[in-house]
Structure formats: structure tokens, C-alpha cells
Amino acid sequence: MCGVLKEKNAFPHLIFQVFPKDRERLIDMYIKGLEIEEHKDKPSKNCSGGTKRKISYIISSMDRGAILTTHSMEEADALCSRVGIMVKGSLRCIGSCQHLKNKYGGGYKLEIKVKGVSTETNGETSEDKKKEVHQLIKDIFYDAEIDEEFGDRIIYKISQHNMKSLGKCFAVMEKGKSESKIEKYSLSQTTLEQVFLKFARLQEEDTEEM
Template identity: 35%
Template sequence: MEEADILSDRIAIMAKGKLRCIGTSIRLKSRFGTGYVANISFLRNTQGQTHNVYGSTPLYNPDLELVKQFFKDRLDVEPKEEKKTFLTFTIPHNKEELLANFFAELQDREKEFGILDIQLGLTTLEEVFLNIAKLAELESSSTEENLVTLNLSSGSSIQIPIGARFVGIPGTESSEHPRGLMIEVYWGQDDTGTHCIAGHSPVTECLTDSESSTFAQRLTRCSCGIRHH
């Protein structure tokens, strides 16, 4: 992927036997990527102290928690990767209008946070490929009505369509909850780009009328073919 990103003038991506997109690397990242990647670096020496590049007074323990809170408060994002010397954040495209002022303030507070370097770039071409593979997988599953097994925390399991987000639990209907109890399914991808279940939310027991209606509408769209084990 790195070679294609650097050397290619235009890139075409195929998934499930179909040409899904073609364009420049920047265009594909902007269209199919998840947003921007921000890398915040903190430099430490071998004794565990932070090198002070700003003056003679040594800095100790750069405040990663403050930086994390700074990103959370202003952009509502959490670190994608965290180590002692750096943080990595993925910033969605819908936050783009906030970035100029956000990074201007972050640069002004570099000394306060103990930041050595700030880098901002688009998401990788590999992530673009995985996102396109995910869309192709959902399209194929919808057409073929492929089902996967969702194992519930109660120990039971149900068959749900790949990509279904809100799922009703069969057998939980009652006068209090006429549509039954519901959960939200979290999806991920394996190394091959295949859609797989990453987990699910706790059972939703109490919904307002408007929330219940919204859940029911979503369930109608995405949970056809559910089977109970």
C-alpha cells in the first residue's frame, strides 16, 4: 500500500470482483478515509526524564492526560494509540472546520503540555482499502442475506444479518416492552477485511416512546431474517 500511495498517479481498488473506485491517493483518502490522523510526540531521555527543548529548566512527565482531555473536550475524540512518548488520534472529517483554531491553540500550549512535535495527515491508503472492502462486504451480505451468530452475554445466541446495527432479542416481548428488548451490535473487520462482530451493547430495557419508535424503524430496516438459537 505504501508503494502505491507514493508512486501511483491514480489508484483503482477492486472488492468482491467489482471496481469500486479510482482516483488520486488524496482524493480516495478524502472520500473513503475516516478523517485525519494527529500524532503528538513527547521526547524522553534514557533516565525517563523529558528533554527540555524550550529552555534550561527540565520538564518531567509530559501531561498526556491533559492532552487527551484537550482532544476530548474540543473534538470529542479518544486516542487510537497511546504510548509513553506519543499519542495518536483519528479525527473525523466533520471536525475539519474546527482544526485550524484547535491546532493553533495546541501549538500555543506546547510547553504547558510538554509536547515535542505535532503531525497531522490524512488516514492511510490501507484504511481506505479496508473501508471499501467493508462497504462491499455489506452490499454482498445484504444481497445474499448472509447471517452470522451473535453470542449474547446471557449465554444464548441469535443469527443476525451481517451489518445489522440494532437487533431485537426474540422471546423478550412483554406488555411493558411490546417490541422486546434490544441491543446495538458493534462491528469490526478481520485481517482480510471481512465484517465480523466486535461486541454488543447492554440490553436496552427502558426506552421513551420516541426512542422506541426510532429503534423499531432501524430494526425493521436491518434485522430481517433473525433466527434464535
């Protein structure tokens, strides 16, 4: 895409209100400002993830309406205010990225590193520590399920409707850290990529039934 940005008529639908003589100057200004001059003649598929995000920023900064087609959900998430997903030529959903994540996503994943599971602390064994953390999670998320567990790490699946308050979740996690139960944690929502793959599986299932 860097190479495309340098084309004389690059993205006329995005920058049609800019005089043709000014287009290259403006594109050069963005490329220099984001320090990606060395990549300016590369196709986007050969660029790193960080460079792709910078290119997405350039396009989004054009402040013009456009319809883009892509299989890169990272690109869609960065560029688009509204996203539609098509299955077998039919539009199956449309809305903001956050709306699609909330409606079609699988909720949240909470990854926890339990503190001190490899050693005994104040008479507590590794299993005791894990049980305490598990009870802590069940107290705030009654339907939380263990998705993966290995060593001192536990990954929970939390449904969308059970996430009543992010603030409460973080407060409980920080309390767990202060009580030496949790070493660190991360909370992430279903990505747009996972929503896209969900619809892709529906297409595969429809094809198999035919």
C-alpha cells in the first residue's frame, strides 16, 4: 500500500478535494511524519504490522468517505467507522466495530498469572492458591469457565452479559494482587477477526449442507 500511496492517482475517492498537484506533497508529508520513508515503494503485504498501522492512520486522516473491501480485520478495525460482513454474497451484519464485537463476539477472555504457585507460601500449596483465585473469579463472574490452564496461568471465558462492570472487574483484580493471590492479569474482548471467522464458519457449514 505504501507503493500505492505514491501512485499519481492514488485513492482519488479519498482525496478528490485535494488538487492533483498537491497530492504527492501531502502523501510525502504523512510518510515523512510517520517515519516510514524506507517503505514508501513497498506493497503493504511486505510491510510489518506496525508499518501497516501507520499506513491505516494516513488513510483514516484523509477525512473522506469511502467503501473499502478487505479480509484484514485489523485494517477494518483501524480504518472503518462501520463494518459489514458478507456471507455468500449476502450482507449478514453491519454496524460499528464495537457493536459487532458486543453482538456477535464470544465475550471476554481473562488471563491470570497466579502468584507463587510453584512454592508454598504461608502453608498454602499451589492448588490452594489456584482455588482461591478461582473462587475470586466466580464471585464476580458466576458463569466464568476455565478455557485453558497451564502452570501458573489460568485463562477464563466470560460471557458478554456477565460483564456488568469493567471497573468492578479491575477493582477485584487489583485487590487480588494486593492480597498476593494474583501476580498479573489481562482482560481482552473478542476481536473483530474472531467475529469474522465466526461468519466464515457459517459459510462453510452452509456449503457442506448443500
